[in-house]
Amino acid sequence: MADRFRITLGQLNPTVGDLAGNARKAREAWALAKEAGADLLALPEMFITGYQTQDLVLKVAFSEDAMATIEALARDCADGPAIGIGGPFLENEKLYNAFWILEGGKVVARVLKHDLPHKQLFDELRLFDQGPISGPYRIGPLRIGSPICEDSWWPEVSETLAETGAEILLIPNGSPYHRNKLDLRMTHIVSRVVETGLPAVYLNSVGGQDDQLYDGASFVLNPGAGGGVEKVMQLAPFDEIIAHVDFIRTEEGWRAERNRMDHQPDEWEQDYRAMTEGLRDYMRKSGFKTALLGMSGGIDSALVATIAADAIGPENVRCIMLPSEYTSPESLEDAADCATRLGIQIDTVKIDGARGAVDQALAHLMEGTTPDLTEENIQSRLRGVMLMAISNKFGGLLLTTGNKSEVAVGYCTIYGDMAGGYNPIKDLYKTRVFETCRWRNRHHRDWMLGNSGEVIPQRIITKPPSAELRPDQKDQDSLPPYEVLDAILDGLVEKDMSVRELVAMGHEAEVVLKVQSLLYGSEWKRYQAAPGPRISPKAFWLDRRYPLVNRWRDKA
Ligand SMILES: Nc1ncnc2c1ncn2[C@@H]1O[C@H](COP(=O)(O)OP(=O)(O)OC[C@H]2O[C@@H]([n+]3cccc(C(=O)O)c3)[C@H](O)[C@@H]2O)[C@@H](O)[C@H]1O
Numbered sequence: 433m434a435d436r437f438r439i440t441l442g443q444l445n446p447t448v449g450d451l452a453g454n455a456r457k458a459r460e461a462w463a464l465a466k467e468a469g470a471d472l473l474a475l476p477e478m479f480i481t482g483y484q485t486q487d488l489v490l491k492v493a494f495s496e497d498a499m500a501t502i503e504a505l506a507r508d509c510a511d512g513p514a515i516g517i518g519g520p521f522l523e524n525e526k527l528y529n530a531f532w533i534l535e536g537g538k539v540v541a542r543v544l545k546h547d548l549p550h551k552q553l554f555d556e557l558r559l560f561d562q563g564p565i566s567g568p569y570r571i572g573p574l575r576i577g578s579p580i581c582e583d584s585w586w587p588e589v590s591e592t593l594a595e596t597g598a599e600i601l602l603i604p605n606g607s608p609y610h611r612n613k614l615d616l617r618m619t620h621i622v623s624r625v626v627e628t629g630l631p632a633v634y635l636n637s638v639g640g641q642d643d644q645l646y647d648g649a650s651f652v653l654n655p656g657a658g659g660g661v662e663k664v665m666q667l668a669p670f671d672e673i674i675a676h677v678d679f680i681r682t683e684e685g686w687r688a689e690r691n692r693m694d695h696q697p698d699e700w701e702q703d704y705r706a707m708t709e710g711l712r713d714y715m716r717k718s719g720f721k722t723a724l725l726g727m728s729g730g731i732d733s734a735l736v737a738t739i740a741a742d743a744i745g746p747e748n749v750r751c752i753m754l755p756s757e758y759t760s761p762e763s764l765e766d767a768a769d770c771a772t773r774l775g776i777q778i779d780t781v782k783i784d785g786a787r788g789a790v791d792q793a794l795a796h797l798m799e800g801t802t803p804d805l806t807e808e809n810i811q812s813r814l815r816g817v818m819l820m821a822i823s824n825k826f827g828g829l830l831l832t833t834g835n836k837s838e839v840a841v842g843y844c845t846i847y848g849d850m851a852g853g854y855n856p857i858k859d860l861y862k863t864r865v866f867e868t869c870r871w872r873n874r875h876h877r878d879w880m881l882g883n884s885g886e887v888i889p890q891r892i893i894t895k896p897p898s899a900e901l902r903p904d905q906k907d908q909d910s911l912p913p914y915e916v917l918d919a920i921l922d923g924l925v926e927k928d929m930s931v932r933e934l935v936a937m938g939h940e941a942e943v944v945l946k947v948q949s950l951l952y953g954s955e956w957k958r959y960q961a962a963p964g965p966r967i968s969p970k971a972f973w974l975d976r977r978y979p980l981v982n983r984w985r986d987k988a
């Protein structure tokens with residue numbers, strides 16, 4: 433019996449709904465696996481459909497199409513390595529999240545997912561039926577157990593697989609990114625290896641899907657001496673990678689040979705990469721080639737322009753400065769300086785004429801009222817009108833620029849600066865915006881298509897943030913200092929703390945209550961906001977689903 437078994441890992445980027453395209457990727461990976469003499473090509477969870485499909489998978493015609501595509505793949509790849517590929521399985525009106533095993537032109541096994549994730553952004557209990565714990569399947573000399581993603585976060589499935597004869601664990605995943613997620617995955621999979629005494633191959637997909645990012649970072653663990661665990665392979669995050677891992681039969685059982693150990697970046701680089709890939713993939717997968725944004729000379733639009741340059745190349749980004757009478761000369765200079773450093777075209781479109789026309793058109797209705805936020809917001813909305821006109825005419829995707837602190841408290845104008853299709857910094861608190869700009873000025877990587885060096889001028893980073901919608905306006909006139917605001921939001925949003933707990937931590941009750949009121953009072957605005965890449969475990973959208981109408985307020 434053979435003492436060596438090669439698995440080709442396809443850390444690849446599927447597109448939701450592109451069954452033919454995903455199958456093509458699978459075929460190409462299989463051809464490489466065959467060339468490398470592999471016994472098995474492994475592809476991630478739900479690879480044939482892309483992940484997450486949300487309710488699309490409930491459409492019977494779609495699931496049937498996906499199953500037929502897998503069966504065709506089996507027929508086309510008869511003569512060579514077996515394939516393990518994720519996809520839906522619909523039988524007797526039950527729908528499963530399954531891992532299909534194809535060999536010799538046929539489907540030879542299906543593993544059904546048992547633990548269906550339903551917290552945070554997941555809804556699998558709503559979408560799928562729970563499968564019974566499936567046993568191992570045999571490919572050549574090896575019995576393989578495949579817990580599917582969430583199955584491997586709990587002991588039961590892996591323990592059962594070990595008890596029923598599995599010799600290794602091969603875990604297909606659709607595990608979405610959040611900051612430092614790899615550490616969390618590692619703790620779970622290390623536990624499974626210790627409990628079962630089996631080596632584990634953790635294979636994750638890459639790429640962006642709506643607001644989610646799949647960061648790959650696949651790895652292989654061997655059980656080590658004395659109940660320990662040894663990492664023998666680590667793939668880079670976010671890159672599409674085909675890699676081969678060899679298992680050899682030893683006296684202790686099958687063990688993976690030492691393999692590549694790709695560098696894992698720190699959390700600032702992880703987040704920056706996630707925001708960049710999120711924008712890049714959203715554009716690519718929805719058919720946009722160019723993007724545009726309003727460039728104010730402020731830090732938020734400077735960072736968004738930088739991310740856009742890195743994602744699609746500066747030549748594909750267009751910045752528009754839309755000055756009003758309140759726009760300072762420094763803002764004009766800073767916007768132009770930043771665009772020049774980034775190598776992005778910047779145009780100017782004045783909004784004062786249009787603003788005068790709107791004022792005049794409304795004059796007979798507004799007579800007797802005093803100017804207030806209404807007039808301020810008209811400026812913001814006119815910018816939205818101009819930017820959307822440029823988007824309509826030239827086909828670019830309009831980017832919005834609200835950071836998580838602003839998005840959390842509704843500090844943005846509906847149909848104004850919120851006009852646009854995608855917001856790369858939606859999940860990045862303002863205090864992190866500053867640090868991210870400093871990080872990007874110091875670092876450049878191969879995957880960044882923008883210029884290296886200090887692309888964001890220091891003055892943009894150090895000046896006090898202002899919306900410049902009235903004379904001498906500063907964000908801090910309306911909001912607590914960002915350090916205080918972000919600390920309170922961290923408690924209320926990220927940690928679900930009570931007002932009392934935040935006050936006990938030393939925050940002023942009045943300030944916490946104000947932030948809470950802004951947070952709950954702006955749910956409706958977030959409902960209408962552009963999507964953006966999820967980089968935290970509590971991103972606005974699927975991780976935190978609050979009612980739009982909500983009279984409850986926590987008391988101090
Ligand atoms: N519950 C609800 N459900 C549905 N709609 C609701 C609503 N409550 C209010 N509304 C609607 O929303 C309107 C109020 O919201 P909105 O029009 O956005 O106006 P509002 O939130 O009052 O003002 C915009 C705020 O964003 C700030 N800001 C910061 C940074 C940049 C910019 C910028 O624009 O560049 C703006 C600006 O200084 C101001 O504090 C109401 O008049 C009403 O039409």
Ligand SMILES: Nc1ncnc2c1ncn2[C@@H]1O[C@H](COP(=O)(O)OP(=O)(O)OP(=O)(O)O)[C@@H](O)[C@H]1O
Nearest residue numbers: 726727728730731732733753754833849897898899
């Ligand atoms: N004069 C302007 N020209 C072009 N776009 C503008 C202008 N003023 C505002 N905007 C758009 O509206 C967005 C919201 O303004 P906001 O003041 O919140 O952000 P910022 O100016 O980028 O950063 P900061 O908050 O640090 O000043 C800007 O990011 C920009 O896209």
Ligand SMILES: NC(=O)CC[C@H](N)C(=O)O
Nearest residue numbers: 549581582585606607608
């Ligand atoms: N697709 C899944 O089952 C993912 C759930 C898993 N807990 C994760 O976030 O990685």
